[in-house]
Amino acid sequence: MLFDTYKIQDPELASYIQYVLFNYSDHMMEQQLITSFANNNICLGIIKEKMMIGSSDRIKRAAPKAGIHSYLSGMYLQPHCFGLCGSFDEICIDFTPLGYYRYFKIPLRTYVFGEDVLAEAWGKPAHGFFEGVFSEQDFQQRGCMIEAFLKEKLLVVTQPFLQQCFYYIHGVKISSLKELAARLRCSEKRIVRTFTAQFDITPKDYFRILRFRNALQLMSRCRGMKLTQIAYEAGFYDQSHFIKDIRFFTGKTPGYLSDDLYDIKNDVIVALR
CATH class of the missing domain: 1.10.10 (Arc Repressor Mutant, subunit A)
Structure with a gap:
């Protein structure tokens, strides 16, 4: 699986969109389990030739289906797993909380599966636009195309x-x-x-997510840092509070979690298996 991110260049747009993430594989036999953790953004996922669905084992899976398909992922607390098999091409546009409502009139839920999110937000021509984006092989060029598209779609919302x-x-x-x-x-x-x-989500949960993300970044990027220091710099009361929240958000202790973390260009942190 290949990963890349694109940073929004326009200063106004950058306050509404954190980044654009590209997930790609052309290996027909590859299998990947990706775990994403609580974050303070809202993701619009756009997938070529596959549709994201829920399943009985609580793992979201990409099922083959012709065309361009989309879903929304809101803010959540528990870790969410995505099982990917075979070739895969996905664009994830990650909006800030305020940015979400500059583009969507759809009330935010934890997940929106099985609906034509693209058409509801931007009309049927959006499918044709993203068909063109997927035909571009260079991820950074894809990002430039998406940024230009999003500049035209801003809603006037106060x-x-x-x-x-x-x-x-x-x-x-x-x-x-x-x-x-x-x-x-x-x-x-x-x-x-x-x-x-x-x-x-409640504002208290939002504050918890921010502390958790601060800790996750320190754990991923400062591997030698002591847990007490991570807890202090991330804003936890003490080390036991830090460990309790890490277990809540990931199901693992900090020691076990750090071995699984994968940092994508200092923008996205996931766990891979």
Whole structure:
């Protein structure tokens, strides 16, 4: 399996799209199990000649089906596994939480499978556009094509309350619901209602995801760092709090998890088997 990412070049667009990920294999007999972990983005997956489906063993699988197919993956807490077999060509456009609603009117759920997400968002011609993208072999050129397409598709949406929330969370680095409510001069209940309605998770879960992602990056990119230091720098109360959350989000202890981590160009961290 080959992986690559494309960084959005336009400054305005970069605030709405974290990156574009390419997953590709031309080996008919290759089998790969990819585990993705909780993240603060929303993924639009676009696959050529296959459709992503759920299964009874809780592993999402790509089943053969002619044409271009798409799905949405929202924010979630537990690890999600994707079983891939044979040739595979997928584009994943990863939106920031605010960016999602600059492109979609579809209410966000953990997963949207079996629907024509592309046509619902951008009309039937979007299928033809992505057929052309898949015909391009160079991943970075694919990214340029997608960026130009997305620049034309921005919706005019004003969400001042959500914008304020994310300004304080990511700009000022607020890390608790109580402090966020104080900065916004509103009740905690209002923030909880907003996050639950817009993203299907609570703000406390969002803060947990951010701490977890900070820790995951340190574990992947600073292999010699002590667990106590990772816990401190990622924003956990102590090492036991850090280990408890790593187990919650991955099902593994930090020691076992670090051996499985695969970092794609400092943009995406997954576990491979």
